[in-house]
Amino acid sequence: MTSFVGRGTELAVLRKRLDRAAASGSGAALAIRGRRQVGKSRLVQEFCDRADVPYVYFTANKGASPVESIAMFLADLRDSSLARNPASIPDHAANWVDAFRILAGQLPQQPSIVVLDEVPWLSEQDSMFDGALQNAWDRLLSQSPTLLLLLGSDIHMMERMTAYDRPFFGRADNLALGPLNPAEVGAALDLSPADAIDAHLISGGLPGVLRGWPSAMPPMEFVKRECADPAAAIFSIPESSLLAEFPSPDHSRRVLEAIGGGDRTHATIAAAAGSREGDVPSGTLSPVLRRLTEDKRILALDTPLSTVAGKPGLYRVSDSSLRLYLAVGRSAQDLVSRGRSDMALRLFQRRWSTWRGRAVEPLIRESVELAALGGELPWPDVEAVGAWWNRRFDPEVDLVGADRSPVAKNVFFTGSIKWLDTPFDAHDAAAATRGGAEVPGADSAGLMVVSRSGISRDVDLGSNAVVWTADEVVDSWR
Structure with missing residues (x-):
């Protein structure tokens, strides 16, 4: 793999914020959240390298005391390209209020970037951190053309940081960084x-x-x-x-x-x-389950998609x-x-x-939904793509395209995913037709098949069916 790939949209978002700060002469803040190893730090470092402006990049250490974190922050500031007078930066500060005051005194008049990585750890270490950051931003940091980037892997805590009842509410935009797409x-x-x-x-x-x-x-x-x-x-x-x-x-x-x-x-x-x-x-x-799904986002809950509410949900x-x-x-x-x-x-x-075969299904459904929203499918009103099953799990229908979820007004297509090294054959086609007929609201729905190995020559799905292979799945992300 090359050293850096993709992330064109995210780099453009960061560039836009920096340009806004430069044009207005006042600060802009962006909170970036995403799971561990998703590439938040790498993205921001790449942006800092490309931006060609002074910056400081500080990464918190889990378990460090507030005194240790502040000392490390000041050391990173002293060694950074942002510091106008490194010799004037002390080794220690009494608290984050003083540390941010020292930072403000070093900010140049030209555009600059301040990065605080693993912000949730700083909040865990010091209950006063969020308030100190808000105070420093309002009174000092936002008065200069500074882009403040706040990074964190604890998704729930990063969302809470800019929530309406928190000190930094209304001060930062939010960017959720997902994994690289296919x-x-x-x-x-x-x-x-x-x-x-x-x-x-x-x-x-x-x-x-x-x-x-x-x-x-x-x-x-x-x-x-x-x-x-x-x-x-x-x-x-x-x-x-x-x-x-x-x-x-x-x-x-x-x-x-x-x-x-x-x-x-x-x-x-x-x-x-x-x-x-x-x-x-x-x-x-x-x-x-609610905590792992809604707060941690480490789980996803899928529910049957049709014109009738269905159970059970699948994690x-x-x-x-x-x-x-x-x-x-x-x-x-x-x-x-x-x-x-x-x-x-x-x-x-x-x-x-x-x-x-099971793991690829959510990825393919997301790909089909992207294509539908982009107008690339023959069903222009499709806005949600899911699956359907009954309480017996007989049948399980891999693809359902509808106008909304989890309960649709209209179902426009049903379909099957076969991700094996053998083609979609007549047996698969018959099963897809039988299963689709049982989906509530799918009486006149079309058919869509996604197959890793294509379709058998003896299978006739009709002129209105849509057939995808891996090529179309990947193309939907381009």
């Missing part, structure tokens, strides 16, 4: 569309994994290479993310592991995350690299650590097709 992954690694999608599923689109991926190396070759190293990125990055979020084996950790292992409904999760005393009680499980791990680690990678890593890389690779290969 098109960016393919461009970075010089892979075919089908291999780019596999690489995205394996890496989660995380630059930390992709940086160690040699250009044009097929996904299974990369996995084979990684299985020779117990500290390889496909193991170490999701493992470190798991430990950072859940350092102890509490209910949250057990629930996440149950879902990563394939349990999707409330009932099966309760059983898998339980103990010898029985299932996890609903009064305990429901708040945990999944949002990050595919962590999902792969919980389902396969952790067991493979244990084997690699015992010197059995050959067994680890066989384990991975044995579980790969089944895991991939």
Whole structure:
């Protein structure tokens, strides 16, 4: 992988804020949030390098005391290109109010950038930090053409930082940074569309994994290479993310592991995350699931999409690299650590097709929805793409295109996803037709098929059906 790829939209957002500060002569602030290893720090460092203006970049350390953090901040300020008079910067300050006052005294009259990375850790260390930052911004920092960038991996805390009841409300725009998309992954690694999608599923689109991926190396070759190293990125990055979020084996950790292992409904999760005393009680499980879904965003909840409200909801791990680690990678890593890389690779290969077939579905639905919103499908009123199932999970319909979710007024198409090395055949076509007919509101819906290996020659889906392969899936992200 090249040293930096993609992120054109995000770099433009940052450039726009800096240009605004330069034109107005007053400051602009942007809070950037995203999961660990998604590339927040790398993006901002790249922007600072390209911007060609003075900047200071400070990264907080988890567990440091406020005194230690302030000293490190002043040291970084002293060594930065932003400092006008480094010799005047002291080694210590009494508090963040004084530290920000020192920063303001060093700001040049020309545009500049101030980066505070891992802001949630600073808030954890010092309950007065948020107020000190707000006070300094209002009275000092915003009076100069400064772009203030606030970064953090704790998504909930970063959202709370600019909430209406918090000191920094109304002072910063917000940017949520997601992983690299399949098109960016393919461009970075010089892979075919089908291999780019596999690489995205394996890496989660995380630059930390992709940086160690040699250009044009097929996904299974990369996995084979990684299985020779117990500290390889496909193991170490999701493992470190798991430990950072859940350092102890509490209910949250057990629930996440149950879902990563394939349990999707409330009932099966309760059983898998339980103990010898029985299932996890609903009064305990429901708040945990809500926290992991709404606050942590480490889980996603899918609900059936049709003209009738449906149940049950199905949970999944949002990050595919962590999902792969919980389902396969952790067991493979244990084997690699015992010197059995050959067994680890066989384990991975044995579980790969089944895991991939399920894991690719949310990615494809998102791709189809992007295409629909871009007017690239023959159903112009489609604004939501999901799936449908009944309580028996018979059938499960992979694709449903509708005008809204979770309960639609109109269903415009149903369809099937087949992500195997064999083409979509007559048996698959019959199953897709039967399943689509059971979706409430889909009486006159069209048909869409997404197949990794195309369509069998003997299958006639009709002139109104839409057929996608990996090429179209990746193109939707371009």
